[in-house]
Amino acid sequence: MALLEVRDLSVSFATPDGVVQAVRSLSFDVDRGTTLAIVGESGSGKSVATQTITGLTRGARVSGSARFDGVELIGASPKTLQGIRGAKIGMIFQDPLSSLHPYYTVGWQIVEMIRAHRPQTATATARARAAELLGLVGIPGAAKRLDDYPHQFSGGMRQRVMIAMAMALDPALLIADEPTTALDVTVQAQVLGVMQRLQEEFGTAIVLITHDLGVVAQMSDDVVVMYAGRAMERAPRRTLFYLPHNPYTRGLLASLPAQGGTRTRLTPIAGTPPSLIDPPEQCPFASRCPDVFDHCRHEVPRLDPVARDPRHTSACFLPKDGASLRPVPGAGRPATVRQEESA
Structure with missing residues (x-):
């Protein structure tokens, strides 16, 4: 059984202009320790699909199934989703500056996330874990930088902080939504290297949302190509690059x-x-x-x-x-x- 099994997922939103069918009958599997890349141009439904799986599309009309480690996520109670989100499914969002609270130090935010899921953890223990995580993702002087605010970090460093926070409780699945957007090529390679190293160390499965086929070539095991809310092609990475079938994939x-x-x-x-x-x-x-x-x-x-x-x-x-x-x-x-x- 795959770690994540998504079947016939459809997501729509009511707007003043009509109902937007953002995701239509999407299905895919993610095995433990593997990376699935979801690619497609802007507006194809990549982010909406993964946000729906973790219960972050409030007000949406959702149908289908998404089973994570045997637990049905679609229609699950807020308490169930809160227990899974962060602890078992980590998330890295596209813009780390807007994902990190500007009024609190990065150390406080990592500690708060740890203690929210494991309230029995002492603050000192959680803080030591936060320093260890920042060191794992390659931030120099990690213990001292716990007391810095997000604006004191570069874009690449903030993304590393987000990776550290997402990996704090050793989740089984990491969802990375455009994790290298707006980063220069050198920093992008460093961030991807951090994700690969953590995957090798902890056996984490990764769902990587991107429009960058170079990132797909470096990171993924399997690829889903989305267009206008639908999956157009699914294949192992090498098959997709060398022997694509769908005209849209070939166009990309x-x-x-x-x-x-x-x-x-x-x-x-x-x-x-x-x-x-x-x-x-x-x-x-x-x-x-x-x-x-x-x-x-x-x-x-x-x-x-x-x-x-x-x-x-x-x-x-x-x-x-x-x-x-x-x-x-x-x-x-x-x-x-x-x-x-x-x-």
């Missing part, structure tokens, strides 16, 4: 910059995503797809296995035999994937 890969090679211009995906207010019952990518045909405009494709591989599924009406799988011509691939190939 073709839009990557080529390194050392053949293309001088990026290949964008033409058009814009559909409105999620009363979306049409057709393939959500039909209006932008270069391979569209009549069937795509009248029915929503299911996620079916590609080349008889249950680990690789695609929501597309194109043939799913092995002959249909081919590399994306001229696509730039992140360096991590290329290095693995040469090895």
